[in-house]
Amino acid sequence: MIDTTPPSIDPQIADPGATVAAARIARRLRHADDWQQEIGDILELLGRSLDIHRSILFRLRETPEKSLVQSIPAYWLDETIEGISGPPTIILQSDIHSDPLLGRLAMEGRQGKMFAGLTSEIDGFLRKDFDRQKIKSFLSVTVFAHGHVWGTVAINDCVRERVWTDEEKAALEIVALALGDAIERSRSERHVSEIIHAAILQAALDAVIIIDESGKILEFNPAAEKMFGYERANVIGNDVLDTIIPEFYRAGHANGGEYMQRRGAPMIGRRLETVSQHASGQIFPIELTATEVKVADRRLFIGSIRDLRERRQAEEEIGRQREKLHQNEKMAAMGSLLAGVSHELNNPLAVVVAQSTLLHEFAPDPQTKLRAEKVRAAAERCGRIVKSFLGMVRLHSTAQSEMDLNAVIRAALEVTAYGARSSGIGIDTEFAGEPLTVMGDPDHLTQVAANFLVNSQHALAAWNGDRRIKVSTFRTVDGNCGFAVADTGPGIPEAIRHRVFESYFTTKPVGVGTGIGLSISKSIVERHNGKIRFEEVEPTGARFVVELRAIDAGAIVAAGASVPSGGLRHALIIDDEPDVAGSLSDLLELMGVKSRVVSVWTSAADVLNGYDTDIVFSDLRMPGASGMTVYRQLLDQRPGLARRFVLVTGDMIGARAEVEALPAHLKPQILEKPFSTLDVRGVLAAINDQIDLAR
Known part of the structure; x- marks a missing residue:
């Protein structure tokens, strides 16, 4: 019958052989540096002292399914017994799942119960395996280490069926306890633990710094080296106060330990955002989680540090994009308002233009014709200004058509002329003596020229020197067309010239500019397959130049030429x-x-x-x-x-x-x-x- 109850140790031990063997084994394991080097001799000593024929140390590992997988670190066989040579059988997880006895033994092993009995009294997987290995009697005890099932130590009699005595059971239990204690104290186990801890420090993406109560750095992982710009070998033993704490936080603290116990105390056990200092002296934001641990009689502080620079940059970019969206919404609303106002203005302007044309056509005398012509010209100019405004706020893609670049610049001048006159800014023009025919969208190119003119007016508004703007159109050496807007203002500092075409970058005071005019202008010119650039003006000033590909001029219908209505009656x-x-x-x-x-x-x-x-x-x-x-x-x-x-x-x-x-x-x-x-x-x-x- 199988006995699975814990042994009761009889104080009157009949056979001193088992007791002496257990004591020797326990003492030997107690003084061993590495139990694995001793286990072979220990199993042989155990087998010969108990007069058995097999002694085995099984290693058991628990799977996620709560099953036990078995391996064999060591075993001993009495080679004088015929038919028991070869290693013991390794029990697989599938065997444990399929055999009720193995499943029960796995559960009882976790409870610390012994497994003792005769092969003739069991069945299933173990009966077949024990018969094959000529096992007559068996006894095994669970080995616990680190609070968990580590494995079992087992003995077998391969000659006779025997009933295990309480002394034998107690001796095997002593050996199991001694093995568990040796495993916990072994260098190999500590080495594994040290490797795991070192791997965690090496692989951590956050900087990990450990200091003692005096503030001396004990650990500085690779992430900390990368974040702070120090090599580990150069900072171990240094005071953390003089290493990563900003200078303005150091006053009043003798060392880093004092800093942690006083100013740093509120950090312990919390996650907070603060600042730290790089080896170069740069101050940057960090997220710090500090923990205090006690090792023997020492206090250690462990800091896990995350660099917040990328996150702050992302937050700033989100803020810029949010502001960009807000500006776009404002411009869209302004465009809709301007479109509505322009529509209302265009109705009376249409009447004025048409009626002044008719008045000019049927005027009875030259003086009336002249006055009608002045009215018509003024009304048409108003209409062109309104159309130019509308062209700049229309939300449509570039519409390519043949146009004269001179006409585009004149339209931009009409839109911006009042601002220049009211500010006392003079405008000089120099137009090419021939048509500059290009393919493009006149509305969008008018917007580019108008933006240059407005920027020049803003630059000259508070300028104490000569306040003039020069607008010119020209044909390049290679035959292309272009225009330029130059002013005599303060110009743009050299340090920021490379950013003038960036979105939302502006040198204007708050409320004057949005910082998107030049970036939009650059985008428009590039969509026209053109080039845009900034040039410095001597002695002071700025000049923006646009060059576009020229085409052959098409037929120009003379203004006022009669166009037959054909069959339209x-x-x-x-x-x-x-x-x-x-x-x-x-x-x-x-x-x-x-x-x-x-x-x-x-x-x-x-x-x-x-x-x-x-x-x-x-x-x-x-x-x-x-x-x-x-x-x-x-x-x-x-x-x-x-x-x-x-x-x-x-x-x-x-x-x-x-x-x-x-x-x-x-x-x-x-x-x-x-x-x-x-x-x-x-x-x-x-x-x-x-x-x-x-x-």
């Missing part, structure tokens, strides 16, 4: 502003086109009923129905009007997405307010060209 004008509609009708009549004006849109069927129109002009923004709604309804009734429809608007911001989404052959023509006679003639010519191409 009847027009439909849809506009809720009677004055604007009337002015457009009058201009069309000068070109031989009769018009019908509709101020309220009802439906395509009602408006077209009985009226055969050749061309349709519709205002974009109207109460009830927008110009795009009118366009879609007219196409349903008269698909042929797709090439004969003109949207009249003060700005295209509201409808650009809808217009751009249409197929190319269905996109309507655009007539922007305020429109001149030339603008209307241009639209009629474009409609005629489309009609001719469709034939």
